[in-house]
Amino acid sequence: MSYVAPASDVISKSEAQPRPSRRTLLKYRLRVAMREPTSLLGVVMALIFTYLILVPILSMLVQAATVQFGDERRTALETASWTFYYLNRTFFSAISRDLFWEPLANTLTVAAGAIAIAMVIGTPLAWLLSRTDMFARRWFATALIVPYMLPAWTFALAWTTLFKNRTVGGQPGWLEALGFAPPDWLAYGRVPITIILALHYTPFIILLFGSALRRFDSQLEDSARILGARSYQVAWQIILPLMRPALLSAIILIFAKCLGEFGVPYVLGLPVKFEVLSTSLFRNIASRQTGVGAVIAGSIMLIGVVTLMIDAKLVREARRFVTIGSKGTMNRLSRLGAWRWPLTLFAAAIFVLSVCMPILTLVLSTVMRQPANFALDNFTLDYWIGSDLETVALRTGILLSPDLWAAAWNTLWIVGSASITSGIFGLLVGYVVVRTPFRPLSTFLRQVTFLPYLVPGIAFAAAYLSLFAVARGPVPALYGTVWILILALMADQMPYASRAGISAMMQLGKDPEEAAQIAGAGWFRRMVSVVIPIQKGSLVTGVLLPFISGIKGLSLFVILAVPSTDVLTTFSLRLVDYHYTQAANGVVLIIAAMAYFGTVAAQKLTKTNIAEGLGG
């Protein structure tokens, strides 16, 4: 049998074949599309996420421009008619200064200050950890990341425990109790908020800048040395310029995080009426100013979107600096010589300041009756396990309080079910995005699940409130139930979950699944016996990491939770409000312990590094 082609050039003769009719063509296409439910699954998920992510955000934006219930008289318009009233009120009215402009200025200055301090501390630490022979380098590499694993307002509570003065009632701070009255500027407001955020986000710089330093091609450095450059010249003229994109990226991420930060300014700003955007939003929502709240939430969102767009641009630009060599990336260490001890002490000091001191303060505060009285009889375990305390409410130690256990149980199952759902959804989104032959569906799913990333948690919560506060169509009013929390949390976690799912599916490739298909396995069978078992590891990560960040999360809960759906974070915040200092600190310590040990366990279990889960 032999066959000789008529020519080497391509001669298409498809017109020689009978053209199939339109109907058969449609039938054929349908049959091919229906051969597996991937696209169907994709459409269902696109609908779910449109409803859970897109609609709340749009509904909130609509609220900013329509008359809200109760505002008819003030606006002289019908409810739900279009109006510029809220925009005017927020941006141009007599109270716009208090509502928006001052909080905005405060947000920006606090963020700028925090970034500056984090840079000053973080860059040298990143260099010490990744490129020098500092003592206990590996230990510090983990220890200095701890502040990021703990909720930021742990530090805020530690700060008040130390510096609280008589401006606010309740137990005085330690300094006050020792006879030094800290001034207001030190006790509350801008200075402590800035310092705490700086300490909390320094790990960002260490992680992002450090990993860029480690990947840096040392051949670039060597070339400069061979041409006669001294160390400082190499650092200033070669390394730093090339590191700029990584550094800028870290800065922008910190800024985006500061924008949505609620707990710290809430605890430390309120006593002196120091407001940032997130607390202003909270106050407006708490006082039922939903229209203005929507405008502020929209503004936070807008700033967030712009910031992350800048970041995306920088990341693209950073790719042009191809510093990731294959050969020269060995990690060569600089010898510190005489500076080895002093610099190690510097790192140790930062660790003491950002981890030991706050934790120790909190721990001590929960076992002392009077602040800063170190006499032995002042120590007690009553606040943990005591009963019949001489307090108005909460007459038992917190470990014996049913409220704590109810809140802990709520936390576990609300955050747990949200994380498990988002983890599974994330994998399915990844599957559809990678596999569907229908490109627009893939793009839409990828983008809609990423959207919450651009929206600070507090604005996202506000969006949820606006959509689910009242019954709409078949969906009952969810406010006050756990469902709104689970849904909001799940949607909020989707960016991480879907990104994890997409990258896992990309890595898997098509082959193992196609091999199963050839072997005779249908779609469902392939999912159950091949895809999900192979992705078990990434599924665990995709559930655990959001779970941990959910446990310490505050901004979503503070707006959406009610006393019956109390979680640990809102429970402790209420204790702070009622000045049950010891109990509040105790609960915060419990949260911090859960977050820390959870992270450590997740890392052990999945052999991943927190740096990878640190998209933002």
Place this chain on the structure above:
Amino acid sequence: MPNIELRGAHKSYGGQTANAVSDLNLEIGDGEFMCLLGPSGCGKTTTLRMIAGLENLSGGEIRIGDRVVDSVGKGIFVPPEQRQLGLVFQSYALWPHLTIERNTDFGLRLRKVPKAEREQRVNAVMKVLDIEKYRHRYPSQLSGGQQQRVALARMLAVNPNVLLLDEPLSNLDARLRLEMRAELKALHAAFKTTIVFVTHDQWEAMTLATTIAVMNEGTLQQMGTPDDIYERPANRFVAEFVGSPPINILEVSAETLSGPATAMSAYLRNRFGALVSVGSVGIRPEALHISEIGQSVPDGAFAVEGNVSGVLPTGGSWILELQCADGTFFLTTHQPPETTSGTPVTVWAESKALHVFDPAGRRMEEADRLLRPERKIAAVSTIKGLTASAG
């Protein structure tokens, strides 16, 4: 009866103007070992995936046995899991979460084969491929060659009528590749399965296949036995793609044919005045010979004077680089060359070793009739596929 038949198979991806596969007609007989050979991007893997059902057609029809499995015109598409084929992937695609044994019996479990029979089949196929000792290991604990065997075992266990192989040997080192080639050939003899094998490696195709289909840019260039492909390339693409070192090509144009420009054009004009529309002539390196200047060459041979410009030993054989007026030639020989660089020589080839192509690159049948009178040209005219291609 042909086991697999592609009729006017056609594949284009949305947005791309060039077709991945254009108007492909292919018949693969029962028990045949068919190689799809071509450079990367020529559409050979797409063809294989269309047979497997992992890609659907944009036009045309595919038939396996009596069953139409994919036909745009008839609106039929049988999904891969119902086609009862075997496919070994280039990456092996072993399931990392299953042991070797579970990888191997996966298909049998799906088919609900009773346990006793399943074990017996798995044991048999594991024994043939010598992977029994790894049965409780996981794929990541095996070397590339062992994984390759498991991938084969997994497919052979269900005893498919057709086994598709997508460059299965390309990730193996040279020695293992040789071993696996021999093994594949033995397996083919033992199981009598129809095998379709995709490769870009011509030696692999030559050594394994009963039939080779050479593809380029989505079209079939030539289909035939390995000897056919090598001895009678249908066009310049096939001639240049198959063979290493590559065939020597001498460009001949209408102008040089009428004038005394090159030795080849002079030779063609003198001997075969009838051949006017020649585009180029190819001579395989091993068909070239050298003699001392002035020594006689066989009657009717093409000869040209030149210089040896390089002697490249390749271990057991030698490649000579020769500079002639007609261009640079490469010559391979298994005799130690008694010549050094710079020696003037006569380069010659017998007339039957010349492959003559027209200006469009097609093989000129009339040249064969003139240059190779002793060969039975009749074989070419009974081509079965030629009529199929016209339809």
